[in-house]
Amino acid sequence: MKITSRPLLAAILGTSLLSGCVPRIEVAAPKDPITINMNVKIEHEIRIKVDKDVENLLKNRSDLF
Structure with a gap:
């Protein structure tokens, strides 16, 4: 089994560039x-x-408020 250094070199170069x-x-x-x-x-x-009834009440009984 022969291992080439190209993929290993590419992986090292890629990781160093990304880091x-x-x-x-x-x-x-x-x-x-x-x-x-x-x-x-x-x-x-x-x-x-x-209402008009309430209004009249307020007019007539101003002491409410």
């Missing part, structure tokens, strides 16, 4: 602080619909 392609990830804190500018304008409108 050189390892990605590098670096996590570092920023030098300046992070600032968040939020300009928010909140408007709301509340509408209450009541």
Whole structure:
């Protein structure tokens, strides 16, 4: 049984090339602080619909609320 060195050489060369392609990830804190500018304008409108009976009751008995 004769073993040729070509497949062995190809395997060694292939693994050495693939091991050189390892990605590098670096996590570092920023030098300046992070600032968040939020300009928010909140408007709301509340509408209450009541029956005429309830409306009359509220007019007549203003001491309820």
